[in-house]
Amino acid sequence: MRLRRHTREEEEDGDTGIDLAPMLDFVLNLLIFFIITAVFVKETGITLSRPAPSNQEQQKKPDEKGTLFVAVHGDGTISIDKRIIDPGAVRANVERFHAEKPEGPVVVVANVKSPTGVVVKVMDQVRLGGVYNVSIAPSSSGE
Structure with a gap:
């Protein structure tokens, strides 16, 4: 078995950060959900305008x-x-x-x-x- 040596370049290119793509997908889906549901909400009541x-x-x-x-x-x-x-x-x-x-x-x-x-x-x-x-x-x- 051969040991592999890590160099500084490999460590910088590796997965040291957090991947934001799944979070952005989740936020986009929430935004779409709220936009769609907000369109279908109807207020109940009547508009009453009395004549002069x-x-x-x-x-x-x-x-x-x-x-x-x-x-x-x-x-x-x-x-x-x-x-x-x-x-x-x-x-x-x-x-x-x-x-x-x-x-x-x-x-x-x-x-x-x-x-x-x-x-x-x-x-x-x-x-x-x-x-x-x-x-x-x-x-x-x-x-």
Whole structure:
């Protein structure tokens, strides 16, 4: 058996460092994974943009007798025919209105400062009351 002598040149050319190629492959794969999964993530929710208050006069006409107006005030209170009602009573009022006028629409008059959650709950109660012809009208007054 012959002993092999290592020279300085062989030691410098040998595997004395860390091979970075596998680490770079791993990082590239992670980057590709996160890019692909980020594209498919969809946010749930709705985008709500309320119309300008100037459109209220066009939608809320005083001569419309077959329309039920449900007002949502800035502090979150709800009123029908200028009577403050409980959020749970919206459905009963809408059902009574729907029994009298089956084709009558319901207009939810929402104040600009009213909480969006309350407006959505009122619209859900109107739909549960059997009326599917629901419109939203803005109101900037303290109605």
